[in-house]
Amino acid sequence: MGDISAERRRILKSPPPELVAEAAANPGGSVAAIDRSLVGDPNGYVPGEAVQGFWVVGQDGKLTGEFVENPNYGQPQDDFSKLTESGHWLVWIAEQPAAAVRDSIAGILAAQVPGAELEWIKILEEPRYLTGARRPDSDDPNHVIITRAGIALSFALSVNSPGRSRETLQGVFSWVTVALDQPGRPKSQVWFDLGADLDWAEEQLRERIYRVGENRDAGTA
Template structure:
């Protein structure tokens, strides 16, 4: 059973020193063939679509010649399923939460590099969510949502004229306050590179109140 779980077909083993060295380090496993059209650094994050296939390696660390093609190989696509699949209210992000978060990420990048273009974004784990609210003055059984926030771990590819293409990993956080008063709504985002989701999640509880410093009930 290889990387993609299908029966491989035999190919001539390429005389590629890097490939042979990787095989020697993975006896009994497999070595992925990365498509350089989509990924510049094979040692960083690699989306599944950027993998052409995998070479099977024998117990001695040698390529067997058996190759499994990746049926998903092609242009990497956005994946926001981990954002939208959880049963959590995202109405504060509009009718299309994935599009809203993608736009927020791209705006964060363009604030640093004006011509930055995001090629693809993948949300890597279930985000951290927080929701703040207060009881309705006329009906204590009704909770009015006054603020909300999320922290989402991502991998993305961005390109620009000056910097070329880069693959970035980090956490995008977004908080909004005064949601029960649309005209007074305030939003703020953070684009933290090289941090973990736990780190960003711990700060979300502080950030959700930074816009005005008022208190409230926070639900995880």
């Protein structure tokens, strides 16, 4: 096996019941070793960086003793790649859309629980977009002017709050900006829907994009 930490030696010598059960349920596979100090709930969303590695399981459903290190193990980091690498037009959010989204969510969390700090956030799925436009006084049928835009982002995040244990939250964050065709007059609102799924949020976006400023569950961006 080569060099192995004292902790892993103890685990191999006397595997905890939950590890034995997981191994038995995954013959020929592997079982993840999670650093519980990096996650709020190891049974909920676990960022890849919180996985120390994997115990290899034999075809008999027992641990082989082999442990494969996770090269990305460490403090979880933000991941906005599904947003920033989409190639979609995002200037209507901000010059730096990822930073703007992060700042907005951090502000929402701090407003709900004073002193709350956003540790990391990850965009989990391809965002859902919605754009509204009008035709200008022009004979060009391909010429349109964007008037409003919206986006819904599924996320997982970790938040630390004074007097509370670390929490991992999942949901959908939505952002709508209107009056994009009126320089100096655009107006934005955001929604923070914990536990929501992206399909539901996309349906909501179809309504929210036409009634920005009317919902009490919304905040300004």
